[in-house]
Amino acid sequence: MTKFEKKKQRIIEKLEDFQTLISQWFFIDLDSEKSKKLRADINRKKSFVQNILIKTGCAKRFDWEPPKLVGGFGMQNVNPFDVFFDPPYGVDVKSIIIDSIDEAIGVLLSTDEREFEDDIEENVEEKNISKNKKEIFIVHGHDNELKEKVARFLEKLNLKPIILHEQVNEGLTIIEKFEKHSSVQFAIILMTPDDLGNSLKNKDSLNYRARQNVILELGYFLGKLGRNKVCALMKGDIEKPSDYDGVIYIAIDPSDGWKLLLSRELKNVGIEFDGNKVF
Template structure:
Protein backbone atom coordinates (compact mmCIF):
# COMPACT_ATOMS: atom_id res chain seq x y z
CA UNK A 1 0.00 0.00 0.00
CA UNK A 2 1.22 3.49 -0.82
CA UNK A 3 2.03 6.04 1.86
CA UNK A 4 -0.99 8.09 0.72
CA UNK A 5 -3.26 5.05 1.08
CA UNK A 6 -2.03 4.40 4.63
CA UNK A 7 -2.66 8.01 5.64
CA UNK A 8 -6.16 7.92 4.17
CA UNK A 9 -6.98 4.79 6.16
CA UNK A 10 -5.68 6.36 9.38
CA UNK A 11 -7.77 9.49 8.82
CA UNK A 12 -10.85 7.41 8.04
CA UNK A 13 -10.43 5.45 11.28
CA UNK A 14 -10.08 8.68 13.23
CA UNK A 15 -13.38 9.89 11.75
CA UNK A 16 -15.05 6.62 12.78
CA UNK A 17 -13.92 7.17 16.38
CA UNK A 18 -15.14 10.76 16.40
CA UNK A 19 -18.52 9.60 15.12
CA UNK A 20 -18.68 6.84 17.77
CA UNK A 21 -17.92 9.34 20.49
CA UNK A 22 -20.21 12.17 19.49
CA UNK A 23 -23.12 11.09 17.28
CA UNK A 24 -26.39 9.70 18.58
CA UNK A 25 -27.31 6.54 16.67
CA UNK A 26 -29.91 3.82 16.57
CA UNK A 27 -28.94 0.39 17.88
CA UNK A 28 -28.46 -0.87 14.31
CA UNK A 29 -26.29 2.11 13.34
CA UNK A 30 -24.24 1.70 16.49
CA UNK A 31 -23.69 -1.99 15.76
CA UNK A 32 -22.63 -1.31 12.17
CA UNK A 33 -20.21 1.42 13.23
CA UNK A 34 -18.72 -0.82 15.91
CA UNK A 35 -18.13 -3.50 13.28
CA UNK A 36 -16.38 -0.98 11.02
CA UNK A 37 -14.12 0.10 13.88
CA UNK A 38 -13.24 -3.48 14.81
CA UNK A 39 -12.40 -4.37 11.21
CA UNK A 40 -10.15 -1.34 10.76
CA UNK A 41 -8.50 -1.43 14.19
CA UNK A 42 -5.78 -4.08 13.58
CA UNK A 43 -4.38 -2.23 10.54
CA UNK A 44 -4.46 1.17 12.25
CA UNK A 45 -2.83 -0.16 15.41
CA UNK A 46 -0.07 -1.81 13.38
CA UNK A 47 0.66 1.43 11.48
CA UNK A 48 0.72 3.45 14.71
CA UNK A 49 3.10 0.93 16.27
CA UNK A 50 5.38 0.90 13.24
CA UNK A 51 5.54 4.69 13.28
CA UNK A 52 6.56 4.55 16.96
CA UNK A 53 3.52 6.59 18.00
CA UNK A 54 1.73 4.06 20.21
CA UNK A 55 0.70 5.21 23.67
CA UNK A 56 -0.33 3.46 26.87
CA UNK A 57 -1.81 4.93 30.02
CA UNK A 58 -2.29 4.16 33.70
CA UNK A 59 -5.60 4.50 35.52
CA UNK A 60 -6.54 4.71 39.20
CA UNK A 61 -10.20 4.67 40.26
CA UNK A 62 -11.52 7.62 42.26
CA UNK A 63 -12.26 6.75 45.92
CA UNK A 64 -16.01 7.10 45.37
CA UNK A 65 -15.95 4.49 42.60
CA UNK A 66 -13.45 2.01 44.02
CA UNK A 67 -11.75 -0.83 42.23
CA UNK A 68 -8.22 -1.75 41.19
CA UNK A 69 -5.62 0.48 39.56
CA UNK A 70 -4.43 -0.55 36.09
CA UNK A 71 -1.13 0.14 34.38
CA UNK A 72 0.07 0.00 30.80
CA UNK A 73 -3.41 0.05 29.28
CA UNK A 74 -3.55 -0.11 25.48
CA UNK A 75 -6.27 2.42 24.48
CA UNK A 76 -7.15 0.36 21.40
CA UNK A 77 -8.23 -2.47 23.73
CA UNK A 78 -10.76 -0.33 25.61
CA UNK A 79 -12.39 1.76 22.89
CA UNK A 80 -15.87 0.50 23.74
CA UNK A 81 -15.35 0.03 27.49
CA UNK A 82 -13.00 2.78 28.66
CA UNK A 83 -12.06 3.13 32.35
CA UNK A 84 -14.21 5.55 34.31
CA UNK A 85 -13.99 9.12 32.88
CA UNK A 86 -11.06 8.31 30.59
CA UNK A 87 -11.13 9.81 27.10
CA UNK A 88 -9.42 6.97 25.22
CA UNK A 89 -10.66 8.33 21.87
CA UNK A 90 -8.48 11.42 22.30
CA UNK A 91 -5.48 9.28 23.26
CA UNK A 92 -5.88 7.15 20.11
CA UNK A 93 -6.47 10.16 17.87
CA UNK A 94 -3.33 11.83 19.24
CA UNK A 95 -1.38 8.68 18.34
CA UNK A 96 -2.90 8.65 14.86
CA UNK A 97 -2.05 12.34 14.29
CA UNK A 98 1.52 11.70 15.41
CA UNK A 99 1.79 8.64 13.15
CA UNK A 100 0.47 10.59 10.15
CA UNK A 101 3.04 13.33 10.78
CA UNK A 102 5.86 10.79 10.89
CA UNK A 103 4.67 8.98 7.76
CA UNK A 104 4.26 12.26 5.85
CA UNK A 105 7.61 13.78 6.76
CA UNK A 106 10.11 10.95 7.16
CA UNK A 107 11.52 8.20 5.00
CA UNK A 108 11.48 5.87 8.01
CA UNK A 109 8.16 4.36 7.02
CA UNK A 110 9.43 3.28 3.61
CA UNK A 111 12.53 1.82 5.26
CA UNK A 112 10.37 -0.15 7.66
CA UNK A 113 8.38 -1.53 4.73
CA UNK A 114 11.56 -2.67 3.04
CA UNK A 115 12.92 -4.26 6.23
CA UNK A 116 9.68 -6.08 6.96
CA UNK A 117 9.53 -7.46 3.42
CA UNK A 118 13.08 -8.77 3.74
CA UNK A 119 12.33 -10.34 7.12
CA UNK A 120 9.15 -11.95 5.83
CA UNK A 121 11.00 -13.36 2.81
CA UNK A 122 13.80 -14.64 5.02
CA UNK A 123 11.50 -16.16 7.61
CA UNK A 124 9.48 -18.04 5.01
CA UNK A 125 12.61 -20.05 4.19
CA UNK A 126 12.69 -21.39 7.73
CA UNK A 127 10.85 -24.47 8.93
CA UNK A 128 7.25 -23.28 9.15
CA UNK A 129 6.47 -25.95 11.77
CA UNK A 130 9.03 -24.94 14.39
CA UNK A 131 8.13 -22.55 17.21
CA UNK A 132 10.68 -21.61 19.86
CA UNK A 133 9.35 -21.31 23.42
CA UNK A 134 11.23 -18.90 25.70
CA UNK A 135 10.30 -19.58 29.31
CA UNK A 136 11.06 -18.89 32.94
CA UNK A 137 10.24 -21.02 35.99
CA UNK A 138 6.54 -21.65 35.27
CA UNK A 139 6.71 -25.28 34.13
CA UNK A 140 2.93 -25.66 34.01
CA UNK A 141 2.51 -22.85 31.47
CA UNK A 142 5.49 -24.09 29.45
CA UNK A 143 3.97 -27.56 29.18
CA UNK A 144 0.52 -26.17 28.40
CA UNK A 145 1.85 -24.06 25.50
CA UNK A 146 4.04 -26.89 24.17
CA UNK A 147 1.20 -29.41 24.20
CA UNK A 148 -1.13 -26.92 22.51
CA UNK A 149 1.38 -26.37 19.70
CA UNK A 150 1.76 -30.13 19.22
CA UNK A 151 -2.02 -30.52 19.16
CA UNK A 152 -2.38 -28.16 16.19
CA UNK A 153 0.52 -29.74 14.33
CA UNK A 154 3.46 -27.47 15.19
CA UNK A 155 6.83 -28.42 16.69
CA UNK A 156 7.68 -26.64 19.97
CA UNK A 157 11.40 -26.02 20.48
CA UNK A 158 12.36 -25.88 24.18
CA UNK A 159 16.07 -25.35 24.73
CA UNK A 160 16.61 -27.71 27.67
CA UNK A 161 14.93 -30.52 25.73
CA UNK A 162 17.40 -30.28 22.82
CA UNK A 163 20.61 -32.33 22.54
CA UNK A 164 23.65 -30.51 24.01
CA UNK A 165 26.19 -31.95 21.57
CA UNK A 166 29.08 -30.42 23.51
CA UNK A 167 27.83 -26.89 22.79
CA UNK A 168 27.83 -23.97 25.17
CA UNK A 169 24.44 -22.50 26.16
CA UNK A 170 24.82 -19.64 23.66
CA UNK A 171 25.87 -21.99 20.86
CA UNK A 172 22.99 -24.33 21.63
CA UNK A 173 20.58 -21.41 21.67
CA UNK A 174 21.80 -20.11 18.28
CA UNK A 175 21.67 -23.60 16.75
CA UNK A 176 18.03 -24.13 17.76
CA UNK A 177 16.76 -20.62 17.04
CA UNK A 178 16.28 -21.14 13.29
CA UNK A 179 12.51 -21.12 13.63
CA UNK A 180 9.52 -19.42 12.04
CA UNK A 181 8.01 -18.02 15.23
CA UNK A 182 8.87 -17.44 18.90
CA UNK A 183 6.56 -17.48 21.92
CA UNK A 184 7.93 -15.73 25.00
CA UNK A 185 6.42 -16.75 28.35
CA UNK A 186 6.62 -13.79 30.69
CA UNK A 187 5.82 -14.97 34.21
CA UNK A 188 6.45 -13.36 37.61
CA UNK A 189 9.66 -15.21 38.47
CA UNK A 190 11.68 -12.20 39.71
CA UNK A 191 11.13 -9.01 41.68
CA UNK A 192 12.71 -5.63 41.00
CA UNK A 193 12.44 -1.87 40.58
CA UNK A 194 14.54 1.20 39.90
CA UNK A 195 17.05 2.49 42.49
CA UNK A 196 14.74 5.45 43.08
CA UNK A 197 11.94 3.16 44.27
CA UNK A 198 13.57 0.28 46.13
CA UNK A 199 10.82 0.00 48.75
CA UNK A 200 8.37 -1.40 46.20
CA UNK A 201 9.41 -4.51 44.29
CA UNK A 202 7.37 -5.34 41.22
CA UNK A 203 6.94 -8.80 39.70
CA UNK A 204 8.86 -9.21 36.46
CA UNK A 205 10.07 -11.87 34.05
CA UNK A 206 13.53 -13.37 34.38
CA UNK A 207 16.38 -11.46 32.75
CA UNK A 208 17.15 -14.29 30.33
CA UNK A 209 13.52 -14.16 29.13
CA UNK A 210 13.81 -10.42 28.35
CA UNK A 211 17.16 -11.00 26.64
CA UNK A 212 15.75 -13.75 24.43
CA UNK A 213 12.67 -11.63 23.66
CA UNK A 214 15.00 -8.96 22.26
CA UNK A 215 17.00 -11.57 20.37
CA UNK A 216 13.98 -12.95 18.54
CA UNK A 217 12.57 -9.48 17.84
CA UNK A 218 15.81 -8.70 16.05
CA UNK A 219 16.04 -12.05 14.26
CA UNK A 220 12.42 -12.73 13.29
CA UNK A 221 10.79 -9.30 13.40
CA UNK A 222 8.02 -8.37 15.80
CA UNK A 223 5.32 -9.88 13.55
CA UNK A 224 6.78 -13.31 14.31
CA UNK A 225 7.07 -12.94 18.09
CA UNK A 226 4.28 -13.17 20.66
CA UNK A 227 4.67 -12.66 24.41
CA UNK A 228 2.30 -14.51 26.72
CA UNK A 229 1.94 -12.65 30.03
CA UNK A 230 0.75 -14.43 33.15
CA UNK A 231 -0.28 -12.21 36.02
CA UNK A 232 0.33 -8.53 36.70
CA UNK A 233 3.99 -7.88 35.94
CA UNK A 234 6.22 -5.25 34.38
CA UNK A 235 6.53 -5.07 30.62
CA UNK A 236 9.73 -3.85 28.93
CA UNK A 237 9.17 -0.20 28.08
CA UNK A 238 11.32 -0.30 24.94
CA UNK A 239 9.29 -3.00 23.20
CA UNK A 240 6.14 -1.11 22.14
CA UNK A 241 4.57 -2.85 19.17
CA UNK A 242 5.16 -6.34 20.51
CA UNK A 243 2.04 -8.48 20.69
CA UNK A 244 1.20 -9.23 24.34
CA UNK A 245 -1.42 -11.86 25.14
CA UNK A 246 -2.67 -12.28 28.69
CA UNK A 247 -2.87 -15.85 29.95
CA UNK A 248 -6.36 -16.34 31.38
CA UNK A 249 -7.88 -19.21 33.34
CA UNK A 250 -10.36 -19.95 30.54
CA UNK A 251 -7.64 -20.58 27.92
CA UNK A 252 -8.76 -17.64 25.79
CA UNK A 253 -5.05 -17.06 25.08
CA UNK A 254 -5.08 -20.07 22.76
CA UNK A 255 -7.43 -18.38 20.31
CA UNK A 256 -5.43 -15.12 20.40
CA UNK A 257 -2.17 -17.00 19.91
CA UNK A 258 -3.68 -18.92 16.99
CA UNK A 259 -4.51 -15.60 15.34
CA UNK A 260 -0.86 -14.52 15.58
CA UNK A 261 0.40 -17.88 14.27
CA UNK A 262 -1.92 -17.62 11.29
CA UNK A 263 -0.82 -14.04 10.63
CA UNK A 264 2.78 -15.28 10.56
CA UNK A 265 1.78 -17.85 7.92
CA UNK A 266 2.64 -20.95 9.94
CA UNK A 267 1.37 -24.25 8.64
CA UNK A 268 -0.95 -25.80 11.25
CA UNK A 269 -4.40 -27.35 11.66
CA UNK A 270 -6.74 -24.62 12.92
CA UNK A 271 -9.55 -27.19 13.29
CA UNK A 272 -7.75 -28.60 16.32
CA UNK A 273 -7.58 -25.36 18.29
CA UNK A 274 -10.67 -26.21 20.35
Protein backbone atom coordinates in the same frame (compact mmCIF):
# COMPACT_ATOMS: atom_id res chain seq x y z
CA MET B 1 9.82 -21.95 -28.14
CA THR B 2 11.36 -24.88 -26.23
CA LYS B 3 9.77 -26.55 -23.22
CA PHE B 4 12.27 -24.84 -20.92
CA GLU B 5 11.57 -21.42 -22.46
CA LYS B 6 7.83 -21.89 -21.93
CA LYS B 7 8.45 -22.89 -18.32
CA LYS B 8 10.68 -19.87 -17.83
CA GLN B 9 8.04 -17.56 -19.30
CA ARG B 10 5.38 -18.90 -16.92
CA ILE B 11 7.69 -18.26 -13.97
CA ILE B 12 8.31 -14.68 -15.12
CA GLU B 13 4.57 -14.10 -15.45
CA LYS B 14 4.05 -15.33 -11.87
CA LEU B 15 6.79 -13.02 -10.60
CA GLU B 16 5.26 -10.03 -12.40
CA ASP B 17 1.84 -10.96 -11.04
CA PHE B 18 3.26 -10.92 -7.51
CA GLN B 19 4.74 -7.46 -8.10
CA THR B 20 1.25 -6.27 -9.01
CA LEU B 21 -0.25 -7.82 -5.88
CA ILE B 22 2.16 -6.17 -3.44
CA SER B 23 1.75 -2.81 -5.21
CA GLN B 24 -2.04 -3.06 -4.80
CA TRP B 25 -1.66 -3.61 -1.05
CA PHE B 26 -0.69 0.03 -0.48
CA PHE B 27 -3.79 1.39 -2.23
CA ILE B 28 -6.48 -0.72 -0.60
CA ASP B 29 -8.83 -0.20 2.34
CA LEU B 30 -7.26 -2.44 4.99
CA ASP B 31 -10.62 -2.97 6.71
CA SER B 32 -12.32 -4.30 3.58
CA GLU B 33 -12.98 -7.90 2.62
CA LYS B 34 -10.94 -7.28 -0.51
CA SER B 35 -7.85 -6.59 1.62
CA LYS B 36 -8.27 -9.92 3.44
CA LYS B 37 -8.41 -11.74 0.11
CA LEU B 38 -5.39 -9.83 -1.20
CA ARG B 39 -3.39 -10.54 1.95
CA ALA B 40 -4.18 -14.25 1.69
CA ASP B 41 -3.18 -14.23 -1.98
CA ILE B 42 0.17 -12.61 -1.17
CA ASN B 43 0.85 -15.08 1.65
CA ARG B 44 0.04 -18.06 -0.58
CA LYS B 45 2.33 -16.94 -3.39
CA LYS B 46 5.29 -15.48 -1.51
CA SER B 47 6.98 -18.86 -0.90
CA PHE B 48 7.15 -19.43 -4.66
CA VAL B 49 8.62 -15.97 -5.23
CA GLN B 50 11.17 -16.34 -2.42
CA ASN B 51 12.27 -19.70 -3.81
CA ILE B 52 12.90 -18.20 -7.26
CA LEU B 53 14.82 -15.28 -5.74
CA ILE B 54 17.04 -17.72 -3.85
CA LYS B 55 17.59 -19.91 -6.93
CA THR B 56 18.61 -16.90 -9.03
CA GLY B 57 20.78 -15.38 -6.29
CA CYS B 58 18.63 -12.25 -6.09
CA ALA B 59 17.18 -12.60 -2.57
CA LYS B 60 17.87 -9.53 -0.43
CA ARG B 61 17.91 -8.88 3.31
CA PHE B 62 18.47 -5.68 5.26
CA ASP B 63 19.57 -4.35 8.63
CA TRP B 64 17.59 -1.68 10.46
CA GLU B 65 18.33 0.67 13.32
CA PRO B 66 15.51 2.69 14.93
CA PRO B 67 15.76 6.49 14.86
CA LYS B 68 17.26 7.89 18.06
CA LEU B 69 14.03 9.70 18.93
CA VAL B 70 12.03 6.49 18.53
CA GLY B 71 14.37 4.17 20.42
CA GLY B 72 14.10 0.40 20.74
CA PHE B 73 16.04 -2.52 19.31
CA GLY B 74 17.57 -2.77 15.87
CA MET B 75 17.00 -5.68 13.50
CA GLN B 76 19.61 -7.59 11.52
CA ASN B 77 19.44 -9.78 8.42
CA VAL B 78 15.72 -9.10 7.98
CA ASN B 79 13.81 -10.91 5.25
CA PRO B 80 11.57 -8.23 3.65
CA PHE B 81 8.86 -10.82 3.00
CA ASP B 82 8.61 -11.48 6.75
CA VAL B 83 7.86 -7.84 7.58
CA PHE B 84 5.91 -6.83 4.47
CA PHE B 85 2.64 -6.24 6.33
CA ASP B 86 4.34 -4.59 9.31
CA PRO B 87 7.58 -3.00 8.08
CA PRO B 88 10.08 -1.28 10.37
CA TYR B 89 9.83 2.50 10.55
CA GLY B 90 11.13 4.17 7.38
CA VAL B 91 11.82 0.98 5.40
CA ASP B 92 10.31 0.65 1.91
CA VAL B 93 10.02 -3.14 1.82
CA LYS B 94 7.87 -3.04 -1.31
CA SER B 95 10.72 -1.51 -3.32
CA ILE B 96 13.21 -4.02 -1.92
CA ILE B 97 11.01 -6.93 -3.05
CA ILE B 98 10.17 -5.40 -6.44
CA ASP B 99 13.85 -4.68 -7.17
CA SER B 100 14.76 -8.26 -6.22
CA ILE B 101 12.10 -9.62 -8.57
CA ASP B 102 13.27 -7.36 -11.42
CA GLU B 103 16.80 -8.69 -10.96
CA ALA B 104 15.54 -12.29 -10.88
CA ILE B 105 13.62 -11.75 -14.13
CA GLY B 106 16.82 -10.41 -15.69
CA VAL B 107 18.70 -13.52 -14.58
CA LEU B 108 15.98 -15.79 -15.98
CA LEU B 109 15.95 -14.00 -19.33
CA SER B 110 19.70 -14.43 -19.67
CA THR B 111 19.75 -18.05 -18.48
CA ASP B 112 19.89 -21.05 -20.78
CA GLU B 113 18.64 -24.55 -20.08
CA ARG B 114 22.03 -25.97 -19.15
CA GLU B 115 22.46 -23.61 -16.19
CA PHE B 116 19.07 -24.24 -14.60
CA GLU B 117 18.15 -27.60 -16.05
CA ASP B 118 16.24 -28.99 -13.04
CA ASP B 119 16.91 -26.25 -10.54
CA ILE B 120 13.81 -24.09 -10.99
CA GLU B 121 10.52 -25.51 -9.75
CA GLU B 122 7.22 -24.05 -10.87
CA ASN B 123 5.02 -25.58 -8.22
CA VAL B 124 6.89 -24.61 -5.10
CA GLU B 125 3.74 -23.01 -3.62
CA GLU B 126 3.09 -26.45 -2.20
CA LYS B 127 6.61 -26.80 -0.81
CA ASN B 128 8.02 -25.15 2.29
CA ILE B 129 10.85 -22.72 1.61
CA SER B 130 12.34 -23.61 4.99
CA LYS B 131 12.66 -26.94 6.73
CA ASN B 132 11.84 -25.06 9.93
CA LYS B 133 8.46 -23.87 8.65
CA LYS B 134 6.54 -25.27 11.61
CA GLU B 135 9.08 -24.69 14.38
CA ILE B 136 8.08 -22.32 17.20
CA PHE B 137 10.63 -21.34 19.86
CA ILE B 138 9.35 -21.14 23.44
CA VAL B 139 11.26 -18.81 25.77
CA HIS B 140 10.41 -19.56 29.39
CA GLY B 141 11.29 -18.93 33.01
CA HIS B 142 10.49 -21.14 36.01
CA ASP B 143 6.82 -21.86 35.27
CA ASN B 144 7.12 -25.40 33.92
CA GLU B 145 3.37 -25.99 33.99
CA LEU B 146 2.70 -23.10 31.58
CA LYS B 147 5.65 -24.12 29.40
CA GLU B 148 4.23 -27.63 29.01
CA LYS B 149 0.73 -26.31 28.40
CA VAL B 150 1.89 -24.04 25.57
CA ALA B 151 4.08 -26.78 24.07
CA ARG B 152 1.23 -29.29 24.06
CA PHE B 153 -1.07 -26.68 22.47
CA LEU B 154 1.41 -26.17 19.63
CA GLU B 155 1.75 -29.92 19.12
CA LYS B 156 -2.03 -30.17 18.92
CA LEU B 157 -1.84 -27.76 15.96
CA ASN B 158 0.85 -29.99 14.38
CA LEU B 159 3.50 -27.35 15.05
CA LYS B 160 6.88 -28.15 16.59
CA PRO B 161 7.75 -26.40 19.88
CA ILE B 162 11.47 -25.76 20.37
CA ILE B 163 12.48 -25.69 24.06
CA LEU B 164 16.18 -25.08 24.51
CA HIS B 165 16.93 -27.47 27.38
CA GLU B 166 15.26 -30.33 25.48
CA GLN B 167 17.72 -30.00 22.57
CA VAL B 168 20.95 -32.05 22.43
CA ASN B 169 23.96 -30.10 23.78
CA GLU B 170 26.51 -31.38 21.19
CA GLY B 171 29.29 -29.79 23.25
CA LEU B 172 27.96 -26.29 22.54
CA THR B 173 27.85 -23.40 24.98
CA ILE B 174 24.42 -22.08 25.97
CA ILE B 175 24.77 -19.13 23.57
CA GLU B 176 25.91 -21.37 20.69
CA LYS B 177 23.07 -23.79 21.36
CA PHE B 178 20.59 -20.93 21.47
CA GLU B 179 21.81 -19.50 18.16
CA LYS B 180 21.69 -22.92 16.49
CA HIS B 181 18.04 -23.53 17.38
CA SER B 182 16.74 -19.98 16.94
CA SER B 183 16.13 -20.23 13.16
CA VAL B 184 12.40 -20.65 13.63
CA GLN B 185 9.23 -19.15 12.17
CA PHE B 186 7.89 -17.64 15.40
CA ALA B 187 8.86 -17.10 19.04
CA ILE B 188 6.56 -17.27 22.06
CA ILE B 189 7.88 -15.54 25.17
CA LEU B 190 6.44 -16.77 28.48
CA MET B 191 6.58 -13.82 30.86
CA THR B 192 5.80 -15.30 34.27
CA PRO B 193 6.24 -13.71 37.74
CA ASP B 194 9.51 -15.43 38.67
CA ASP B 195 11.52 -12.45 39.99
CA LEU B 196 10.96 -9.31 42.05
CA GLY B 197 12.57 -5.95 41.35
CA ASN B 198 12.33 -2.19 40.88
CA SER B 199 14.53 0.87 40.43
CA LEU B 200 16.62 2.13 43.35
CA LYS B 201 14.24 5.08 43.67
CA ASN B 202 11.42 2.65 44.44
CA LYS B 203 13.36 -0.11 46.16
CA ASP B 204 10.71 -0.52 48.86
CA SER B 205 7.99 -1.28 46.29
CA LEU B 206 8.91 -4.42 44.38
CA ASN B 207 7.15 -5.61 41.24
CA TYR B 208 6.86 -9.09 39.79
CA ARG B 209 9.12 -9.50 36.77
CA ALA B 210 10.09 -12.13 34.23
CA ARG B 211 13.51 -13.75 34.51
CA GLN B 212 16.39 -11.77 33.02
CA ASN B 213 17.11 -14.47 30.44
CA VAL B 214 13.51 -14.16 29.24
CA ILE B 215 13.88 -10.41 28.66
CA LEU B 216 17.23 -10.96 26.90
CA GLU B 217 15.78 -13.59 24.57
CA LEU B 218 12.72 -11.42 23.89
CA GLY B 219 15.04 -8.72 22.56
CA TYR B 220 17.04 -11.26 20.57
CA PHE B 221 14.00 -12.59 18.73
CA LEU B 222 12.62 -9.10 18.09
CA GLY B 223 15.86 -8.35 16.28
CA LYS B 224 16.06 -11.66 14.43
CA LEU B 225 12.44 -12.34 13.45
CA GLY B 226 10.74 -8.93 13.60
CA ARG B 227 8.06 -7.92 16.07
CA ASN B 228 5.20 -9.47 14.07
CA LYS B 229 6.74 -12.92 14.67
CA VAL B 230 7.18 -12.54 18.42
CA CYS B 231 4.38 -12.84 20.96
CA ALA B 232 4.65 -12.50 24.75
CA LEU B 233 2.24 -14.46 26.94
CA MET B 234 1.90 -12.67 30.29
CA LYS B 235 0.81 -14.43 33.46
CA GLY B 236 -0.53 -12.47 36.41
CA ASP B 237 0.27 -8.90 37.42
CA ILE B 238 3.74 -8.66 35.94
CA GLU B 239 5.81 -5.63 34.98
CA LYS B 240 6.30 -5.06 31.26
CA PRO B 241 9.87 -4.26 30.23
CA SER B 242 10.48 -0.71 29.04
CA ASP B 243 11.50 0.10 25.44
CA TYR B 244 9.49 -2.80 24.02
CA ASP B 245 6.69 -0.84 22.36
CA GLY B 246 5.04 -2.76 19.53
CA VAL B 247 5.45 -6.18 21.14
CA ILE B 248 2.31 -8.31 21.08
CA TYR B 249 1.24 -9.07 24.66
CA ILE B 250 -1.46 -11.66 25.42
CA ALA B 251 -2.68 -12.29 28.96
CA ILE B 252 -2.94 -15.87 30.20
CA ASP B 253 -6.55 -16.27 31.32
CA PRO B 254 -8.31 -19.12 33.19
CA SER B 255 -10.68 -19.76 30.28
CA ASP B 256 -7.75 -20.30 27.85
CA GLY B 257 -8.85 -17.48 25.58
CA TRP B 258 -5.15 -16.86 24.96
CA LYS B 259 -5.12 -19.89 22.67
CA LEU B 260 -7.43 -18.21 20.17
CA LEU B 261 -5.50 -14.92 20.30
CA LEU B 262 -2.17 -16.70 19.85
CA SER B 263 -3.49 -18.80 16.97
CA ARG B 264 -4.56 -15.59 15.21
CA GLU B 265 -1.04 -14.20 15.48
CA LEU B 266 0.40 -17.43 14.07
CA LYS B 267 -2.08 -17.42 11.21
CA ASN B 268 -1.37 -13.74 10.54
CA VAL B 269 2.27 -14.46 9.64
CA GLY B 270 1.38 -17.35 7.35
CA ILE B 271 1.95 -20.32 9.67
CA GLU B 272 -0.46 -23.02 8.57
CA PHE B 273 -2.46 -25.24 10.93
CA ASP B 274 -5.98 -26.60 11.36
CA GLY B 275 -8.02 -23.89 13.10
CA ASN B 276 -10.53 -26.50 14.24
CA LYS B 277 -7.90 -27.86 16.64
CA VAL B 278 -7.52 -24.62 18.63
CA PHE B 279 -10.15 -25.78 21.14
